[in-house]
Amino acid sequence: MSANQSIWSFRFSVAAIVLIPVAVGINYIGKLFAGALKLPLWLDAIGTVLSSMLAGPIIGALSGLINNIIYGLTVDPISFIYALTSVFMGLVAGYMAFKGWISSWGKAVVVGLAVGITAVVISTPLNVWFWGGQTGNFWGDALFTYVMSQTGSTWLASFLDELVVDLPDKVITVLAAYGIYRILPQSLTMLYKNNNKTESI
Amino acid sequence: MKTIVVEQLKYRYPLTQTLALNELSFEVEEGEFIGIVGKNLAGKSTLCQALIGLVPHFYHGGYGGRVIVDGLEVGKSQVDEISKKVGIVFQNPFTQVTGSKLTVYEEIAFGLENLGVPRAEMIDRIDHALDLLQMLPFKDRAPFDLSGGQMQRMAIASIIAMRPKIIVLDEPTSQLDPQGSEEVFRAIQSLSREGMTVIMAEHKMEKVAQYADRVLLLHEGRLIDFDRPEKVFSRDDLDQYGIAAPVYTEVCKALDAKIAGEPYYPATLDEACKALVMRRE
Amino acid sequence: MSLYVNRHSLVHSVDPITKLYYIGAAIVVPFIAPSFHAAWVCLLLSVSLLLIARVFHRAMPILGFVAFVLATVIVIQSLFHPGNATAWFHIGSIGVYQEGFWYALGICFRATNIVCAFSILVLTTKPSDLVEALVRKGLSPRIGYVLSSVFQIIPQMVATMGTITDAQRSRGMETEGNLLVRIRAFFPLLGPVVLSSLLNTKERALALQVRGFNATGEKTFLHEQQTYQYSAVLQWGLIGVVIIVVIWRILS
Numbered sequence: 160m161s162a163n164q165s166i167w168s169f170r171f172s173v174a175a176i177v178l179i180p181v182a183v184g185i186n187y188i189g190k191l192f193a194g195a196l197k198l199p200l201w202l203d204a205i206g207t208v209l210s211s212m213l214a215g216p217i218i219g220a221l222s223g224l225i226n227n228i229i230y231g232l233t234v235d236p237i238s239f240i241y242a243l244t245s246v247f248m249g250l251v252a253g254y255m256a257f258k259g260w261i262s263s264w265g266k267a268v269v270v271g272l273a274v275g276i277t278a279v280v281i282s283t284p285l286n287v288w289f290w291g292g293q294t295g296n297f298w299g300d301a302l303f304t305y306v307m308s309q310t311g312s313t314w315l316a317s318f319l320d321e322l323v324v325d326l327p328d329k330v331i332t333v334l335a336a337y338g339i340y341r342i343l344p345q346s347l348t349m350l351y352k353n354n355n356k357t358e359s360i
Numbered sequence: 361m362k363t364i365v366v367e368q369l370k371y372r373y374p375l376t377q378t379l380a381l382n383e384l385s386f387e388v389e390e391g392e393f394i395g396i397v398g399k400n401l402a403g404k405s406t407l408c409q410a411l412i413g414l415v416p417h418f419y420h421g422g423y424g425g426r427v428i429v430d431g432l433e434v435g436k437s438q439v440d441e442i443s444k445k446v447g448i449v450f451q452n453p454f455t456q457v458t459g460s461k462l463t464v465y466e467e468i469a470f471g472l473e474n475l476g477v478p479r480a481e482m483i484d485r486i487d488h489a490l491d492l493l494q495m496l497p498f499k500d501r502a503p504f505d506l507s508g509g510q511m512q513r514m515a516i517a518s519i520i521a522m523r524p525k526i527i528v529l530d531e532p533t534s535q536l537d538p539q540g541s542e543e544v545f546r547a548i549q550s551l552s553r554e555g556m557t558v559i560m561a562e563h564k565m566e567k568v569a570q571y572a573d574r575v576l577l578l579h580e581g582r583l584i585d586f587d588r589p590e591k592v593f594s595r596d597d598l599d600q601y602g603i604a605a606p607v608y609t610e611v612c613k614a615l616d617a618k619i620a621g622e623p624y625y626p627a628t629l630d631e632a633c634k635a636l637v638m639r640r641e
Numbered sequence: 642m643s644l645y646v647n648r649h650s651l652v653h654s655v656d657p658i659t660k661l662y663y664i665g666a667a668i669v670v671p672f673i674a675p676s677f678h679a680a681w682v683c684l685l686l687s688v689s690l691l692l693i694a695r696v697f698h699r700a701m702p703i704l705g706f707v708a709f710v711l712a713t714v715i716v717i718q719s720l721f722h723p724g725n726a727t728a729w730f731h732i733g734s735i736g737v738y739q740e741g742f743w744y745a746l747g748i749c750f751r752a753t754n755i756v757c758a759f760s761i762l763v764l765t766t767k768p769s770d771l772v773e774a775l776v777r778k779g780l781s782p783r784i785g786y787v788l789s790s791v792f793q794i795i796p797q798m799v800a801t802m803g804t805i806t807d808a809q810r811s812r813g814m815e816t817e818g819n820l821l822v823r824i825r826a827f828f829p830l831l832g833p834v835v836l837s838s839l840l841n842t843k844e845r846a847l848a849l850q851v852r853g854f855n856a857t858g859e860k861t862f863l864h865e866q867q868t869y870q871y872s873a874v875l876q877w878g879l880i881g882v883v884i885i886v887v888i889w890r891i892l893s
Contacts, residue, residue: 173418173854174846176783180459180791181838184798185831191802192830196816196823205831221784229791232768233643236703236759289755291718291748295710304717311723338828339835345375350419350843360370360422414847440856448851455844458852459790459797462769469863474782474853476861483863504793518852 165354166215166257174350175214182206182222183229189335200328207245208252208274208336212261213343214351216253223249240289244281251277252333267337268330275329279321283314292317299324363526363557364388364411368425371406371415380406381415382581384425388559390525393552395572395589396561399602402578404561408530410434411559413442430525444475447519448528452535453511456518457503464506465490465499468518475522489521492554493547509540513547526557534563545571565606569593569627577601590631594624608632615639643792644699644763652694652761656869657771658778660762662879667758671751674886675893677743680750687757696764700757707756711749718745768792773864782860786849798838805833 185206193202207226211219223245231239255261255270286292292313293300299320306316340348349355364387371381381403388394396404409415413434416423427434430445450456461467468489472482490496493513498506506514512532519527529548533541545567552558552571562568568575568589575592577585579601585592593605594613604610605627612618612625617635619626626632667687671680691697719725722741729737762771769789776785809829810816816826 171783172846173850174842176787176854177842177846177849178839179787180794181798181842183791184795184838185835187795188798188802188834189831191799192827196826196830198820198823198827202827205835209835221787225784225787225791229788229795231759232763232771233792235706236756236763237707239759240755289748289752290710291714291745293710293714293717295706300713300717304721307717307721307723311721313723335828335831339832343836343839346373347839347843349374350846355374355420357416357420358422360372360424409847412851414850418847418850438855439850440853443851443853450844450848452844455841456848458786458849459793459845460786461789466863471852473861473863474856476856476858479861479863479865482861504797515848522852 165352166253167217168353169217170353171214171218172351172353175218175353178210178214178218178351179222179225182210183226185209186222186226187230189332200331202328202332202335204245204248204329204332205335205339207249208333209339211249211253212256212336212340213348214253215257216250218351219249219253220246221249223247237289240285241282243285244278247277247281248274248329252336261337261340264334264337267334270337271330271333272326274333275326278325278329279318282325283318283321286317286321287313292320294320294324296320296324361390362387363390363430364559365428366410366425367427369410369427370422370424371410372422373406373419374421376421379581381410384581384583386576386583386586388557390557391555392573393558393571394560395568395575396559396578397563397565397568397575397592397603398578398584402602403581404578405530406581407578408448408528408559408561411526411528412446412448413437413439414448440475443471443522443524445524446526446528447522447524448530449512449515449519449532451531453508453515456515457511459503462502463500464495464503464514467503467514468521471518471522485521485523486517489517492520492550493517507540508536509543512536512540512544516544516547516551520551524556526559527551529558529560529562531561531563563603565593565604566608566628569606569608570629577603588624589627590619590622590624593627612636643768645767646696646699646764647767648695648765650694650765652690653765654869655765655875656872657762657766657774659869659872659875659879660766662876664755664758664762666879666883667754669883670886671754673890675890677747679886680747680754684750684754684757687754687761690761691757691764694761694765696760699764700760703756703760704753707753711745711752714748715742715745718742718748770867773862774867776860777862777866783854786854794838798834801837802830802834806830 183206186203189205190201190203193200207219207223210222224242227238227242227245252270252274255273260266260270286294293303302323303316303320306319307313366384366386369381369384370379372379396407398404406415410427411429417439423435432442432445434442458467458470461470465486468486469482490499493516495513495517498510533544548558549571572589574587575589577592584601593609598605608629609625609627612632612635617639618624619631619635620638626635667683671683691700718741719737720735722744724740725738727739729739772785772789776782814826814829815822
């Protein structure tokens with residue numbers, strides 16, 4: 160029970176706070192590299208997921224929120240709208256990480272799928288509300304058009320549009336974050352947790 | 361007056377077995393300049409951080425004994441409280457920049473804002489700190505646009521503005537070029553002249569000998585010696601502890617030129633000159 | 642890094658907090674107002690504010706992307722919107738419908754209005770002023786620190802990234818070619834930047850802690866509080882507008 164309380168605690172270590180801007184920076188750099196290498200993925204949430212793994216769901220959610228605020232302020236105001244998606248991705252990744260789901264590559268794939276589905280579930284209503292269901296991604300929107308013309312359901316079309324765009328991206332994002340997480344020294348990773356105690360010797 | 365009292369200090373980092381600090385006991389007088397020497401991993405940084413409570417409050421791990429600075433017991437106080445009495449400057453000037461401020465002036469204000477210092481007093485203190493560190497010409501510059509030496513002086517000014525009685529410097533010039541190092545050493549000297557207690561971990565032994573009133577020699581977490589520089593640096597077993605005496609001491613040792621009326625070799629250029637002149641006569 | 646445009650204008654001199662209220666109203670009003678006309682009236686107002694601030698041309702690149710997506714929205718909805726019934730005309734066997742067109746136009750007005758409202762904040766407010774205003778309003782200073790430090794840490798990381806890319810290329814790493822080659826290049830590029838940034842967090846955390854970062858007492862500010870005129874009037878006015886629209890919705 161006590162472990163459960165500490166992962167939802169709002170009392171962070173200073174190292175965990177300092178992790179947030181770095182997480183946002185990693186998101187940014189990931190996106191930049193993915194763009195420069197012309198990868199067909201965004202990879203713009205590696206930092207958010209990594210901060211969740213290191214410091215828990217609340218720091219992960221804050222990283223996601225602040226990421227979208229900063230991105231909205233500096234590059235693209237539309238990103239404010241999707242802050243909610245980032246927050247939930249941070250929460251899910253952090254919760255699963257602290258429940259032991261990042262002990263192997265196989266489990267990390269499961270976390271990736273969970274984070275991806277979370278992103279889809281949160282983004283779909285936002286897409287429907289803001290864009291009438293589209294995502295602005297060419298292949299996704301082509302699928303959207305096809306499904307809508309066949310079934311007449313905006314929601315189904317939008318859900319599938321978001322799914323094909325987001326799910327592969329988020330699985331790879333989580334695997335990238337896990338790959339980094341594995342090689343970090345424990346003397347560093349323990350600084351981000353807030354359950355350490357000093358013992359008398 | 362004793363401003364630092366360390367009693368039986370023991371410390372072990374989390375997830376480790378060996379003691380980083382092992383039964384350290386020593387005292388420092390107000391206004392003294394203390395040099396901490398020893399090879400890598402001897403415990404210099406750990407000791408520096410124990411004086412301001414980052415050991416154990418930041419790292420946790422195992423802690424025993426007592427550290428008292430200006431009447432405050434470090435192990436039982438918050439780092440924010442201790443930081444009003446002790447300031448610390450780290451090796452890397454880059455990571456000490458908060459990154460949240462746009463100018464040098466604002467950067468120095470950061471700590472004062474957090475401690476709730478009234479605005480008028482804040483401005484006085486910042487101006488004084490800038491002046492002391494000769495940073496006034498840079499006050500409107502962006503912190504990350506400074507050179508390494510300037511950045512480190514800004515870090516010192518940020519600490520000085522918080523008005524601690526004691527300043528701890530953990531190898532403050534190890535990542536600077538020679539010119540930057542010289543700037544920083546001059547700044548530290550001026551702090552000492554102002555009457556501050558200065559504790560400096562340093563591997564440039566000539567500088568330690570030049571500035572320090574006493575030298576604390578650490579090895580594998582234990583205190584080996586704590587005495588005047590010429591006494592510590594005249595020891596025959598220094599290489600056993602992984603340090604080399606200042607070049608002046610080595611030269612005088614080779615020529616067997618001792619300080620007048622003492623069994624020790626000089627550790628500074630001045631003393632060495634005197635001893636060599638005397639030996640010729 | 643910021644989209645802020647330094648100008649003197651009526652809009653620039655408005656309290657950042659008031660601009661946040663405006664964003665709230667710009668999102669809520671067209672959404673709950675029971676009239677199609679609310680959407681274009683709000684949009685007209687937001688565009689006017691951008692023009693008054695003389696930053697409209699700086700909003701163009703942002704609006705350009707939005708316009709592109711919205712153009713596809715109009716086409717797709719006019720053709721396939723589930724409520725389509727009244728065809729305007731046919732292109733071959735495909736009908737272009739009124740219902741879908743008007744629905745899409747509503748989406749366009751609302752979306753553009755929201756983007757404009759955010760642009761007003763972003764283009765006319767210095768990020769540091771926004772953060773300081775929020776901290777004075779009670780935002781945790783630690784979160785304030787995080788927000789303002791991102792603006793400086795990202796350029797630092799981008800600089801590190803440039804150095805690493807050059808180093809890896811000079812060691813012969815291929816960054817062009819088929820997809821597999823490019824994916825393989827991603828991790829050696831990202832890894833070192835991430836590791837060095839994470840290692841820096843430890844030292845930065847230490848340095849912050851000795852500068853009162855965790856202090857719990859009342860915080861003070863180096864800069865005098867900026868005073869903005871009519872903040873209360875504008876903020877209550879915006880709240881009033883939202884309330885009126887809600888009542889209008891309930892009554893209609």
